[in-house]
Amino acid sequence: MIKVEHLTKYYGDFLAVSDLSFEIEEGHVYGFLGPNGAGKTTTMNIMTDCLSATSGRVEVGGHDIFEEAEQAKKLIGYLPEQPPLYMNETPAEYLRFVGEAKGLRGDELRAQIDKVIGQVRIEAVRDRRISALSKGYKQRVGIAQALLGNPKVIILDEPTVGLDPIQIIEIRDLIKELEREHTVILSSHILSEVQAICEKILIIAHGKLVAFDTPDKLERSLLSANEITFTTDAKANVVRALLAKVDHLTDTELEEREDGLLSARLKTDSKDIYAVSRQLFFAFAEEDQPLLELNLKKASLEDIFIELTESGGEDQAGDGTTPEEREDEAV
Amino acid sequence: MIAVLKHELRSYFHSFTAYVFGAFLLAIVGVGSMLYNLQAAVSNFEYVLSFGSIVFVVIVPILTMRVIAEERRQKTDQLLYSLPITTTQVILGKFAALLVVYLIPLAVISVYPAIFAQFGDVYLPTSYGSLFAIFLMGAALIALRVFISSLTDNQGLAAGVGIAVILFNYYSVSLSEYVSSTAFGSMVAIIVLILILYFVIRYLTKNEVLAYGVCFVLAAVVCVVGWTDSSKFEGLLPRIMKTLSLFERFSAFVSGVFDMTAIVYYLSVAAFFLFLSVQSLEKRRYN
Structure with missing residues (x-):
């Protein structure tokens, strides 16, 4: 549906987007994730012809956005970070203008306006001035504008920024509904949000694509960075002897607690964390030593995000080493 | 539209x-x-x-x-x-x-x-x-x-x-009516206009070289013409002002x-x- 090839954008000497390439297929919700200033908005602006690229190509439904701008833009509905609203108009007037500019006329225009107003649920305020609406309603009017003309792709730049928690949930539900008819691309710097709505995630940092996968696979790709913790009432020297039988342990830490129990923290470089924990369990079971508690800690998406975006944009998805400080950030 | x-x-x-x-x-x-x-x-x-x-x-x-x-x-x-x-x-x-x-x-x-x-x-x-x-x-x-x-x-x-x-x-x-109609006066005025043009081009294109190049060529032309045949500039400034009005x-x-x-x-x-x-x-x- 959308093909981005070797996209590069300089602002003067500042490199905002660097040789970015990816392809977006029809019918999913894509999340554009990156810290502030990573180049998300720049990329979205270029994809919607609001900005020119220094080099590279963007193709929408087979039309080059720079060469055949009109055909390409008919396939896209765009909501910029700040919704582009005419404050002294009503939503109905505003949507009429956008619909006409998208080439809708007469009955079709009226039908489409009624449809999108219903979709984003702004019937109650359709004849109030936009300047008097709450932020959540303004955002909905902005989304309604993007939906007019039934474009195949809806691009939303940080659609939930500045909204209160209830509004955020409403907008997220709305985005999920849109998925049935449209391909949705949304950007965010909030991880849980992208994790909750998106089927595929593009992580960009410093203008480069550092990861592009489903949330599950992204998590699995870093499973090797795992930790096992357990509590036992065995003695420290017994535990050490037992741990020596377990393979793939890179680091062990034992701590005698005040209640007489022993806590241990293990790190492993194995790709299969369950194999390690099974081995651990039987090692203790064979010697009749109880494991009172056994926990596995997987790398969360947040860990991946921090690691990928802090590493200067290098792709380290397969690397597998875990920085110590990550555990503080983990959820 | x-x-x-x-x-x-x-x-x-x-x-x-x-x-x-x-x-x-x-x-x-x-x-x-x-x-x-x-x-x-x-x-x-x-x-x-x-x-x-x-x-x-x-x-x-x-x-x-x-x-x-x-x-x-x-x-x-x-x-x-x-x-x-x-x-x-x-x-x-x-x-x-x-x-x-x-x-x-x-x-x-x-x-x-x-x-x-x-x-x-x-x-x-x-x-x-x-x-x-x-x-x-x-x-x-x-x-x-x-x-x-x-x-x-x-x-x-x-x-x-x-x-x-x-x-x-x-x-x-x-x-x-009040501006200088002498050749020298007009020449100075035109050089000033070229300078303004330089800033306008630089502001619009953010391209120093282009602005400098265009204005340097224009200024050079003005100087050469003024030096060879200064009568060309006689009363030019008032004429330009009238034409542009x-x-x-x-x-x-x-x-x-x-x-x-x-x-x-x-x-x-x-x-x-x-x-x-x-x-x-x-x-x-x-x-």
């Missing part, structure tokens, strides 16, 4: 802009015709238009100050870029809407000569010729102002610069001459500044 035109018209008539503009124009022409045609019993309606033309200095900037500057401020320009319409259509739609707002009071005014003709001898061809000319002159000024508005996102600045530019244009003929050309119509070169001049000025406005909008895509 039609969508932009309708949208702009709606916003002009929802706000005070169209009414203030129309009221101003009708008031000044009304006062003019009362003074000239009724009290002094002069049958030439074109004198009224000549008298009223100064009002353009104020009303055109009021009409046009928000045309593009406001889109920038509200960030709605991003919407215009992302819609499947070209920047040319946006500019033409906005310009056409301004012309409609401008034509409404002119339509009312066009009845005056016909009314006066009922009560005396009015030479209608001059009256309507002048009315036509003032329409084109206004169109050229509006196009100029659309361009100025496209340079900034500050309405106040857009209006201020607009008033200054049109006022200078209005008085440039009178001023031209939109208002000066209107006076020909008032004297009863239907000046085709002036018509072409107005149309070219309008087309030139609309072209620059499109470029100015396009330029925003590049930074």
Whole structure:
């Protein structure tokens, strides 16, 4: 549906987007994730012809956005970070203008306006001035504008920024509904949000694509960075002897607690964390030593995000080493 | 383009802009015709238009100050870029809407000569010729102002610069009497203009080399011509100022001459500044 090839954008000497390439297929919700200033908005602006690229190509439904701008833009509905609203108009007037500019006329225009107003649920305020609406309603009017003309792709730049928690949930539900008819691309710097709505995630940092996968696979790709913790009432020297039988342990830490129990923290470089924990369990079971508690800690998406975006944009998805400080950030 | 035109018209008539503009124009022409045609019993309606033309200095900037500057401020320009319409259509739609707002009071005014003709001898061809000319002159000024508005996102600045530019244009003929007409004076003035051009090009293109190159070549040409044949610069500055004046050309119509070169001049000025406005909008895509 959308093909981005070797996209590069300089602002003067500042490199905002660097040789970015990816392809977006029809019918999913894509999340554009990156810290502030990573180049998300720049990329979205270029994809919607609001900005020119220094080099590279963007193709929408087979039309080059720079060469055949009109055909390409008919396939896209765009909501910029700040919704582009005419404050002294009503939503109905505003949507009429956008619909006409998208080439809708007469009955079709009226039908489409009624449809999108219903979709984003702004019937109650359709004849109030936009300047008097709450932020959540303004955002909905902005989304309604993007939906007019039934474009195949809806691009939303940080659609939930500045909204209160209830509004955020409403907008997220709305985005999920849109998925049935449209391909949705949304950007965010909030991880849980992208994790909750998106089927595929593009992580960009410093203008480069550092990861592009489903949330599950992204998590699995870093499973090797795992930790096992357990509590036992065995003695420290017994535990050490037992741990020596377990393979793939890179680091062990034992701590005698005040209640007489022993806590241990293990790190492993194995790709299969369950194999390690099974081995651990039987090692203790064979010697009749109880494991009172056994926990596995997987790398969360947040860990991946921090690691990928802090590493200067290098792709380290397969690397597998875990920085110590990550555990503080983990959820 | 039609969508932009309708949208702009709606916003002009929802706000005070169209009414203030129309009221101003009708008031000044009304006062003019009362003074000239009724009290002094002069049958030439074109004198009224000549008298009223100064009002353009104020009303055109009021009409046009928000045309593009406001889109920038509200960030709605991003919407215009992302819609499947070209920047040319946006500019033409906005310009056409301004012309409609401008034509409404002119339509009312066009009845005056016909009314006066009922009560005396009015030479209608001059009256309507002048009315036509003032329409084109206004169109050229509006196009100029659309361009100025496209340079900034500050309405106040857009209006201020607009008033200054049109006022200078209005008085440039009178001023031209006072500026130096010697070859040296004109040469210095032209070098200064080239310097200004340098800053304008640098601001618009952000390309130091281009601005420097263009202006260096121009300055070199001026110096070479001035050195070989300084008589070329004799009285050049006043001549340029007279040529550039939109208002000066209107006076020909008032004297009863239907000046085709002036018509072409107005149309070219309008087309030139609309072209620059499109470029100015396009330029925003590049930074």
